[in-house]
Amino acid sequence: MQEKGTQVKLDEVQCSSGTPITVIRFAGDITSVSQAAVLGTYQGLPESAKRILLDFSRVEYLNSSGIALVIQMMIAASKHGQTIKTFGLTPHFQKVFTMVGITKYTSLHPDEQTACAAFSE
Amino acid sequence: MQEKGTQVKLDEVQCSSGTPITVIRFAGDITSVSQAAVLGTYQGLPESAKRILLDFSRVEYLNSSGIALVIQMMIAASKHGQTIKTFGLTPHFQKVFTMVGITKYTSLHPDEQTACAAFSE
Amino acid sequence: MDKNPSTIELHLPSRLGYEKIAMNTAASAARLMGFTDERIEDLKTAIAEACINAMEHGNKFDESLRVGVILSMSEDSLEVKVLDTGSGAQQRTVAPDIDRKMHEEEQARGMGMFLIQSLVDEAEWVSSPRTGSYARMVIHLHHTND
Amino acid sequence: MDKNPSTIELHLPSRLGYEKIAMNTAASAARLMGFTDERIEDLKTAIAEACINAMEHGNKFDESLRVGVILSMSEDSLEVKVLDTGSGAQQRTVAPDIDRKMHEEEQARGMGMFLIQSLVDEAEWVSSPRTGSYARMVIHLHHTND
Numbered sequence: 001m002q003e004k005g006t007q008v009k010l011d012e013v014q015c016s017s018g019t020p021i022t023v024i025r026f027a028g029d030i031t032s033v034s035q036a037a038v039l040g041t042y043q044g045l046p047e048s049a050k051r052i053l054l055d056f057s058r059v060e061y062l063n064s065s066g067i068a069l070v071i072q073m074m075i076a077a078s079k080h081g082q083t084i085k086t087f088g089l090t091p092h093f094q095k096v097f098t099m100v101g102i103t104k105y106t107s108l109h110p111d112e113q114t115a116c117a118a119f120s121e
Numbered sequence: 122m123q124e125k126g127t128q129v130k131l132d133e134v135q136c137s138s139g140t141p142i143t144v145i146r147f148a149g150d151i152t153s154v155s156q157a158a159v160l161g162t163y164q165g166l167p168e169s170a171k172r173i174l175l176d177f178s179r180v181e182y183l184n185s186s187g188i189a190l191v192i193q194m195m196i197a198a199s200k201h202g203q204t205i206k207t208f209g210l211t212p213h214f215q216k217v218f219t220m221v222g223i224t225k226y227t228s229l230h231p232d233e234q235t236a237c238a239a240f241s242e
Numbered sequence: 243m244d245k246n247p248s249t250i251e252l253h254l255p256s257r258l259g260y261e262k263i264a265m266n267t268a269a270s271a272a273r274l275m276g277f278t279d280e281r282i283e284d285l286k287t288a289i290a291e292a293c294i295n296a297m298e299h300g301n302k303f304d305e306s307l308r309v310g311v312i313l314s315m316s317e318d319s320l321e322v323k324v325l326d327t328g329s330g331a332q333q334r335t336v337a338p339d340i341d342r343k344m345h346e347e348e349q350a351r352g353m354g355m356f357l358i359q360s361l362v363d364e365a366e367w368v369s370s371p372r373t374g375s376y377a378r379m380v381i382h383l384h385h386t387n388d
Numbered sequence: 389m390d391k392n393p394s395t396i397e398l399h400l401p402s403r404l405g406y407e408k409i410a411m412n413t414a415a416s417a418a419r420l421m422g423f424t425d426e427r428i429e430d431l432k433t434a435i436a437e438a439c440i441n442a443m444e445h446g447n448k449f450d451e452s453l454r455v456g457v458i459l460s461m462s463e464d465s466l467e468v469k470v471l472d473t474g475s476g477a478q479q480r481t482v483a484p485d486i487d488r489k490m491h492e493e494e495q496a497r498g499m500g501m502f503l504i505q506s507l508v509d510e511a512e513w514v515s516s517p518r519t520g521s522y523a524r525m526v527i528h529l530h531h532t533n534d
């Protein structure tokens with residue numbers, strides 16, 4: 001009853017570049033109970049998914065345990081030669097991600113289009 | 122520090138009918154400390170203002186003491202042969218106004234246009 | 243203090259405006275439980291009215307006296323008790339008579355208890371001058387009528 | 389209980405998710421005081437982290453143990469103490485090292501105290517096993533830098 005949980009939706013989009021991009025769309029809360037939603041979803045992606053976009057635009061609550069799961073996903077992705085970009089974080093959580101230093105390993109974009117376009121740079 | 126207070130703005134609009142309508146636009150809180158904002162504003166209107174529109178669309182918090190002030194304004198207006206219509210109440214406060222019975226003496230409208238048009242019916 | 247794991251306690255000074263804190267605390271408990279926005283609005287108004295009554299009639303606006311708000315969450319209902327240090331509400335809830343109000347035969351104010359009663363599924367007022375009086379309100383997650 | 393008229397007390401069970409109630413209670417106190425939305429977001433995250441630490445490290449997730457949240461509002465600052473029944477945080481706040489995290493030389497988690505420290509104007513951890521330990525956070529209404 002008390003944990004709202006994380007909703008996840010997978011999408012594939014094609015940007016100007018033409019290379020398919022896997023979008024993981026999160027909604028709800030990302031907390032310590034989001035292991036399956038964050039890491040499980042990542043592990044379910046095919047090896048061929050090299051470009052991953054994290055959509056935080058419908059996330060209502062994010063805490064340091066949730067951010068730790070995002071870091072764990074980034075560790076795994078870096079081992080598999082995958083690139084992760086993110087969009088949809090509120091200004092507050094953009095600040096928090098920057099404080100923690102995550103921006104050294106992923107880029108934060110205001111919206112899906114900008115994030116998508118950044119893959120072809 | 123703790124009371125946000127009521128902001129009031131006066132407007133005059135002309136609807137299809139052509140007769141000028143005085144609009145009292147409230148913003149912020151309407152509570153027991155809103156005496157001047159509600160009754161004071163009403164008392165400052167010229168006698169010629171026969172059609173009064175209350176705009177609640179930017180009200181954030183309204184309680185029973187605030188509603189009592191609106192009733193007092195309606196009592197005064199009825200003595201002066203003025204008509205009051207309202208718009209911009211949330212569905213919750215439309216329900217509350219209806220429960221209290223205010224809808225017998227004023228009509229609640231979804232937006233300014235509908236409220237305005239209702240004067241010429 | 244109640245040791246039930248699903249009980250939340252809030253204590254506020256008797257100062258007008260602070261009822262908003264109780265409204266928002268209760269709203270987030272109700273949201274955690276899965277209540278709809280509509281029910282949460284109902285609860286917020288009921289709690290605001292109960293807190294204002296506790297501050298005004300119960301604690302006579304003595305800011306050093308506290309208003310207690312006890313939220314008890316069960317599987318399918320949320321109970322809220324609003325406590326003050328006074329002797330409690332004596333009169334029964336009366337529905338406002340808008341005609342009498344418009345003709346100035348009754349005060350414009352005096353709608354708080356009626357709104358509480360109308361907006362929640364259960365409401366009662368308990369007077370116990372020894373331990374403090376309270377208004378008790380309950381909303382059910384799966385209520386049949388509305 | 390503190391009798392200061394501008395003190396608000398909240399007591400929650402040590403259950404994950406309930407920190408949201410503390411976040412919203414504190415947010416409405418901060419809003420009453422006139423803090424900006426940005427500062428309120430900072431405070432909410434800091435309080436969430438402090439509550440989660442109190443539940444996990446202080447109260448070992450024993451749901452019958454409570455987390456206390458004491459909000460003290462003064463003219464120009466809001467102080468929040470988050471209390472638990474444990475012996476307090478012993479270690480100093482360390483900034484996360486993202487390179488070490490990415491190379492799995494340090495845990496992915498372990499950012500709570502750092503975030504608290506970074507997001508509020510003053511932060512300290514007081515260990516007093518007798519009366520309960522607490523994290524103390526302060527935000528100022530008119531802070532000069534940031």
Ligand SMILES: Nc1ncnc2c1ncn2[C@@H]1O[C@H](COP(=O)(O)OP(=O)(O)O)[C@@H](O)[C@H]1O
Nearest residue numbers: 295296299300328330331351352353354355356
């Ligand atoms: N907590 C309380 N303690 C003592 N008396 C109360 C309390 N709540 C309500 N009452 C009594 O009930 C009456 C009706 O309350 P209410 O319907 O809220 O209207 P109002 O507060 O505007 O008078 C009050 O005037 C008061 O006499």
Ligand SMILES: Nc1ncnc2c1ncn2[C@@H]1O[C@H](COP(=O)(O)OP(=O)(O)O)[C@@H](O)[C@H]1O
Nearest residue numbers: 441442445446474476477497498499500501502
């Ligand atoms: N309220 C507390 N009581 C006891 N120990 C604490 C408390 N808060 C923090 N700590 C200690 O400080 C450490 C760092 O906390 P934090 O930075 O929030 O990261 P994490 O909780 O993820 O370990 C914790 O692992 C714990 O040992």
